[in-house]
Amino acid sequence: AQSVTQLGSHVSVSEGALVLLRCNYSSSVPPYLFWYVQYPNQGLQLLLKYTSAATLVKGINGFEAEFKKSETSFHLTKPSAHMSDAAEYFCAVSTTGGFKTIFGAGTRLFVKA
Amino acid sequence: DTAVSQTPKYLVTQMGNDKSIKCEQNLGHDTMYWYKQDSKKFLKIMFSYNNKELIINETVPNRFSPKSPDKAHLNLHINSLELGDSAVYFCASSQDLRSGFNTEAFFGQGTRLTVV
Numbered sequence: 139a140q141s142v143t144q145l146g147s148h149v150s151v152s153e154g155a156l157v158l159l160r161c162n163y164s165s166s167v168p169p170y171l172f173w174y175v176q177y178p179n180q181g182l183q184l185l186l187k188y189t190s191a192a193t194l195v196k197g198i199n200g201f202e203a204e205f206k207k208s209e210t211s212f213h214l215t216k217p218s219a220h221m222s223d224a225a226e227y228f229c230a231v232s233t234t235g236g237f238k239t240i241f242g243a244g245t246r247l248f249v250k251a
Numbered sequence: 252d253t254a255v256s257q258t259p260k261y262l263v264t265q266m267g268n269d270k271s272i273k274c275e276q277n278l279g280h281d282t283m284y285w286y287k288q289d290s291k292k293f294l295k296i297m298f299s300y301n302n303k304e305l306i307i308n309e310t311v312p313n314r315f316s317p318k319s320p321d322k323a324h325l326n327l328h329i330n331s332l333e334l335g336d337s338a339v340y341f342c343a344s345s346q347d348l349r350s351g352f353n354t355e356a357f358f359g360q361g362t363r364l365t366v367v
Contacts, residue, residue, distance in 0.1 A: 172355050176292075181255075181341060181358040226292055232356075237282065237306045239345075239356050241294040 140165045140231045144242035152250045157201075157216040159245045161229030164210065171212045172230040172239070173203055182228065188212060199223070224249045254278050257342045257359035264332055265367055271328045272362045274342030281347040282306075283325040284356065285317060288339040297340075300325055301347060332366045339363050 145160040163169055171188035186197025193205045203214045212229060226246050232239040255276045264270050276283065285297040299307035303319040314330045325342060339361045346354040 170354075174358075179361075181360045182294075182343075182356075183358075184355045187355050228294065237299045237301060238284065238296045239343075240296070241286075244292045244294070246292075 140169060140233060140240050142229050142231050142240055142242035144227075144229050144245050146245055147243065148246045148248065150248040150250060151219045153221055154218050157214070157219045157223065157247065159214040159227050159229075159247065161203075161212045161214065161242060162210050163212060163229070163231045165231055165233060167233050169231045169233055171203075171205060172232075173197065173201070173212075173214050174228045174230060174241075175199075176226040176228065176244075178225075185214070185227075219247075219249045221249050221251065223247060255342055255344055255357050255359040257340075257362050259362060260360060261363050261365075263365045263367065266332055266334060268332050269328070269330045270332060270364070271326055272340055272342075272364075273324070273326045274359060275324050276342075276344040276357070277323065278344055278357060280344040280357075281322055282345050283319065283322070284343040284345075285325065285327050286341040286343060286358075288341060288361070290338070294341070298325075298327075329364075332364075334366050337364055337366045 141164045143162045173185040174182040186195045188205045196202045201216045226244050229242040230239045257274045282301045297311045298317045300319045316328045319325045341361045342359040343356040345356045
C-alpha cells in the first residue's frame with residue numbers, strides 16, 4: 139500500500155524567499171511521485187513528476203523536487219517565492235498497476251509581500 | 252480544447268434529490284477516476300475505471316453509482332443526496348498505469364456540489 143505525508147498544512151513565506159514544502163512517501167514498490175498545484179476554484183495542475191531517470195526533477199514555474207530514496211522524501215522547492223505561487227500544493231504517489239493516485243493532505247502556501 | 256471536462260461546474264440541490272455529474276476526456280486515456288475533495292481540501296479517490304471496467308471502489312456508499320459508456324466518459328450518479336455529500340468532485344484520467352509509463356492524472360475543473 140502507498141501513502142503520502144505532507145508536513146505542515148500551512149506554510150508562509152515572504153516574497154523572494156525560499157519555498158520548501160515537505161513530502162514523505164511510503165511504498166512497497168518503486169513509486170511514481172508527483173507534485174500538483176491547485177489555485178482557488180480550479181482543478182489540479184501538474185507541477186512535476188519523478189520518472190526515476192533523475193533524482194532532481196525540474197517542473198514548471200521554477201519549482202523543483204529531489205527524490206531521496208534513503209529518506210523516502212520528495213520535497214518541493216523554489217528559490218524565490220512570487221505572489222502568484224500562493225495556492226494549495228499536493229504531493230501524490232502512484233505505482234504501476236495500482237490504478238489510483240494517492241494524495242497527501244495538501245499544504246497551503248501563503249506568500250507575504 | 253479542454254482535456255478533461257466536467258459538467259456542471261456548480262450544483263445546488265436539496266436533500267433527497269438525485270443528481271448526475273458528467274465527465275469526458277479527449278486524451279485517449281484508458282483509465283478514469285472520480286475523486287472527492289472535502290472542505291479541508293483532502294482528496295480521496297472514489298472510483299477507478301479502466302476501459303469501462305470498474306477497478307476500484309473505495310468503500311463509497313452505494314448511493315453513488317458511476318457509469319462508463321465508453322472509455323472517454325465516466326459519469327457519476329448520486330441518489331438520495333445527503334448534507335454530507337457536499338464537496339467538490341473531480342474527474343481525472345490517465346494512461347493505463349500497467350503500461351509502465353510514469354503517467355500523471357489529468358484533472359477536470361471540478362463540480363462543486365452543495366446539498367441544502
